[in-house]
Amino acid sequence: MANKQKNFRFLNLIERAGNRLPDPSFLFIFLTLLTIIASAVAAYFNLSVTYEGFNEETGTIETITASVNNLLSVEGFQYMVTNVIDNFTGFFPLGTVFTVIIGVSVTEGTGMLSVLLKRIVSKTPKALISAMVVFLGILSNVASSTGYIVLLPLGAIIFLASKRHPVAGIAAAYAGVSGGWTANxxxxxxxxxxxxISTQAANILDPNYTVQPTGNWFFMIISTIMVTLIGTYITDKIVEPKLSTYSFTSSETVETITDDERRGLRFAGITFLIYVSLIAITIIPESGILRDPETGSLLESPFMEGIILFIMLMFLLPGIAYGVGQGAIKSTHDVAKLMSDGISGIANFLVLIFWAAQFTAFFEYSNLGTILSVNGAQLLTNIGLTGLPLLLLFVIVAALINIIMPVDTAKWAMMAPIFIPMFLQVGLSPEVTQIAYRIGDSTTNVITPLMPFFPMIIAYFQKYDKKAGIGSVISTMLPYSIAFLIGWIILLSGWYLFELPLGPGAPVTT
Known part of the structure; x- marks a missing residue:
């Protein structure tokens, strides 16, 4: 035990320091107050930035001036008092969590998830459980932020089913979903x-340059393998050994599947196949009703816009079918109770998210994030590096900026017009600039408390460890962040030195 504590002394120090912070809800309250005061100070000194930015409304690159909005001014005060409810109800994680939990709570409450995972665990060697969770997390980001909602609780359940610490399962899932944002x-x-955004930025210097959606695809495929291997190693060798011993309850033990459970799985399987077939009819044909009606595209289509609903139904319908077949559901009242129980289980998250929503909205309104990010970007521009050192430094800067402004596309819309033209002038392609940004953005996703889904992972940690706090989460996830950053720097360096294509028709240099 003494050697174990010695090996993890640094992470334990981070955990103790972080856990001395106030309750996460109050931390967001303090951050909100700090933002209000900082906006007043910055406005007093007339801080502002001017940059070439992408205007999403017009679809063009324009000169944008961002000044501080003083939250203590009359206008700022009116904004705060009139937008509290809208900030909460409009906060993206709120609606998505509620929607998916409705479906997940039924599959979990009937016992379907546990039974299904028994089968998965029985077929998956114990040594591959971590790899499976991390890999599934990476794949889930194809549907944007869905993995945060679905895979965090599933990671815990999968580890429980294999008699492993559930917090390690949550960490592995979070590492795959969030740290693996640039892999798939x-x-x-x-x-x-x-x-x-990259095309518009490149057009500042070259009006004919087009960055394709597949511009980083080859790099992302190899990154998937790398992130899975690193995430597995960190989970098994660093994260799980550091965790305290978990006391498994009788409800968490893996029992033999009964005849009723087998019948429930058959009902669920048939329902799932019917559901998938109906979805396939709407998206596989070029004229499918859930494809884009004008372009026929699937990536930008009603299906992708409604992906949260379809995922909820993917859990809800088989869950109900399983409950009917297994005998857990005998009336509509049973279904409604399972849904209500699922929502009540995320009460801590709702409190956290209310204050997190206020801080996020006030910080965005104040323009403090934009000013900090642009000034950091301009500092990098003034250093005057070229080639691979410039690229790697950009990765680190993007990683640091992400800690204070973890909104990936919004930052890229601001940074691309600065860095893509500058890097083009020194021979770096827009595609390699884009992937360098995405690497930096991904590596610190797992440790920034400002990530909209960070309150969720705290709540899940606390479900299995009542003493867990912000420090517990950051100290647990920090090894992933450092390892992913090192791994991606090595991978990007090799890609650059061998001048491998980042995607179809996407070179590293111009």
Whole structure:
């Protein structure tokens, strides 16, 4: 035990320091107050920045001047008191969590998830459990932020089913979903958005340059393998050994599947196949009703816009079918109770998210994040580095900026017009600039408390460890962040030195 504590002394120090912070809800309250005061001070000194930015309304690059909005001015005060409710109800994680939990709570409450995972665990070697969770987390980001909502609780359940610490399962899932944001085998919903912003930025110097959504695809595929391997190693060798011993309850033990459970799984399987078939009819044909009616695209389509609903139904319908077949559901009252129990289980998250929403909204309104990010970007520009050192420094700067402004596409819309033209002039392609940004952005996703989904992971940690706090989460996730950063720097360096294509028709240099 003494050697174990010695090996993790640094992480334990971070955990103790972080856990001395106030309750997460009050920390967001303090951050909100700090933002209000900082906006008044910055406004007093007339701080502002001017930069070439992408205007999403007009779809063009324009000169934008961002000045501080004083939250203590009359206008700022009126904004605060009139937008508290809208800030909460309009906070993205709120609606998505509620929607998906409705479906997940039924599959979990009937016992379907546990039974299904028994089967998965029985077929998956214990040594591959971590790899499976991290890999599933990476794949989930093809549907934007869905993985945060679905895979965090599933990671805990999968580890519980294999008699492993549930917090390690949450950490592995969070590492895959959030740290693996720049990795995937598929082109996701964010790739066309990145490509469009990068194209507009490149057109400042070259009006004919087009960045395709597949511009980083080859690099992302190899990154998927790398992130899975690193995430697995960190989970098994660093994170789980550091955790205290977990006391498994009788409800968390893996029992033999009964005949009723097998019948429930058959009902659920048939329902799932019917549901998937109906979805396939709407998206596979080029004229499918859930494709974009004008372009026929699937990436930008009603299906992708409604992906949260379809995921909720993917859990809800088989969950109900399982409950009917297994005998846990006998009336509509049973279904409604399962949904209500699922919502009540995220009460801590709702309190956290209320204050997190206020801080996020006030910080965005004040323009403090924009001013800090632009000034940091301009500082890098003035250093005058070129080639690989410039690229790697950009990765680190993007990682640091992400800690205070973890909104990936918004930052890229601001930074791309600065860095893509500058890097083009020294021979770096827009695609490699884009991937360097995405690497930096991904590596610190797992440790920034300002991530909109950070309150969620705290709540899940606390479900299995009542003493867990912000320090527990950061100290647990920091090894992933450092390892991913080192791994990606090595991978990007090799890609640059061998001048490998980042995607179809996407070179490293111009």
């Amino acid at each position: 085998l598929l082109i996701g919903s964010n790739d066309p958005l990145y490509a469009g």
